[in-house]
Amino acid sequence: MDTTRGAAFLDAVATRLPNLRLLTDPLDLEGYRRDETAYLEPPPPLAVALPTETAEVAELVRLAALHHVPVVPRGAGSGLSGGATSVAGGLTISFMRMNRILEIDRANLVVITQPGVLNAALKRAVAAEGLFYAPDPASTEVCSIGGNLGTNAGGLCCLKYGVTRDAVIGLEVVTATGEIVRLGGRTTKDVAGYGLIPLIVGSQGTLALITEATLRLRPTPPPMVTLLAFFPSLTSAGDAVSALAEAGVEPCTLELMDRTTIRAVDDDHHLGLDREAAAMLMIESDLPGAAATRALQIADAACLGAGAISTIVAENAAEADLLRQARRQAFNSMERLGVARMEDVGVPRGRVPALLVEIERIGMEQGLVIATFGHVGDGNLHPNIILDRDDPDGEKKLNKATDALYRAAIALGGTVTAEHGIGATRREYLELQRGSGAVAMMRAVKAAFDPLGILNPGKVLPDA
Ligand SMILES: Cc1cc2nc3c(=O)[nH]c(=O)nc-3n(C[C@H](O)[C@H](O)[C@H](O)COP(=O)(O)OP(=O)(O)OC[C@H]3O[C@@H](n4cnc5c(N)ncnc54)[C@H](O)[C@@H]3O)c2cc1C
Secondary structure, X not given: OOHHHHHHHHHHHHHHOXXXXXXXXXXXXXXXXXXXXXXXXXXXXXXXXXXXXXXXXXXXXXXXXXXOOOEEEEOOOOOOOOOOOOOOOOEEEEOOOXXXXXXXEOOOOEEEEOOOOEHHHHHHHHHOOOEEOOOOOOOXXXXXXXXXXXXXXXXXXXXXXXXXXXXXXXEEEEOOOOXXXXXXXXXXXXXXXXXXXXXXXXXXXXXXXXXXXXXXXXXXXXOOEEEEEEEOOHXXXXXXXXXXXXXXXXXXXXXXXXXXXXXXXXXXXXXXXXXXXXXXXXXXXXXXXXXXXXXXXXXXXXXXXXXXXXXXEOOOHHHHHHHHHHHHOHHHHHHHHOEEEEOOEEOOHHHHHHHHHHHHHHHHHHOOEEEEEEEHHHOEEEEEEEEOOOOOOHHHHHHHHHHHHHHHHHHOOOEOOOOOOOOOOOHHHHHXXXXXHHHHHHHHHHHHHOXXXXXOOOOOOOOO
């Protein structure tokens, strides 16, 4: 983009929005260049705006459209697909100062919130009222509701409560022309016209900017009870996942860790996990009282039947909580092993054992350590490819491994990304997975929502 256009745009912003917090100092901009995909090298943005009100966002987008300046919406920057990374000559709009919970509506079991509220903060605020907001990405303490909506974030208890999209019944958005549009509201059943909310949620800021959300709440469920099962092989753990479904157990959480992850997590948190086991399943139930005990008994039998070496029930809520926190921090525990690149493939649940075999094969073929954990109950695994910092061929091997991983997931009827998003990092695999017909429909949707192509360009859709 030419610098005159950028300068004219910034002048217009300063004139129209004199009270807006706008960053243009290169040192400030540096902090908004990347998300958690540290390996990407995006150019710095032209500027970063930190609005506090929807009207400011609308004015910013209106001016951006006028001056043909790209706009990148940004939450807390914890994304793992480069969705919030800056764009050359673009304005990054950080929503982190739009961080007010506007209303907790007990009668209608909804919360109305601005996008900059952290997931964990929202959970805590509604919990104080005896209510429960279900979506819980492992990054709960460091990701925002806006980012969760942008990525349609998953997490640990999607198996029972669904993903972010399932919790959204209303949105206020700013369109690519700077109009403010309200979609849905507090009505739980509503089929009037096309479903625009599900389309915008998960679109990674490429269709509209979300400035407010109405989210479904539930009464607080009973405390979780937790079972850990240790397995002699990854495939026996995979078999246990199918056995649990066949036994009719619907856990709230069903997470897997492989041996490398078990050891890294145990090194960090000293939990006394079985370090020799090839895999561990963490199974949680939040059914009331005796029903939870019964569910875990059935789960225990299913795991032992699939070949578990040992099983153990957390002694109390504090121990269960400790285990959950350790699982949440599994990615951080990887860092002591080398540079970890977290992947995010998904397959139908019954194909999990086959995916685990493929992951092992790919690691061996490329001579790479791949540590796998993830939301196995959803068929969603996070293979973490560990790079030896001193290996000159590391990057090449890693690229081959991710390519093989994506192709394996697709061949198993799955997806190259179950919850992190296509973003900037997986665009060339979109057509391979979805097919050209589906991608053509996506392009038509994008053109209808964003005719000038200013909303988060270079994300989600491959170059034409
Ligand atoms: C350790 C770790 C664990 C993680 N665990 C999980 C997990 O269990 N499940 C999971 O799904 N993800 C997980 N993630 C990934 C990440 O936390 C999620 O993708 C999260 O939803 C991103 O939120 P954010 O606020 O950081 O958004 P950002 O990274 O800032 O943005 C994410 C996307 O949303 C768009 N966006 C942001 N705000 C808006 C808005 N207001 N309107 C429109 N678009 C917007 C951005 O443009 C971008 O495309 C994890 C990440 C880490 C580092």
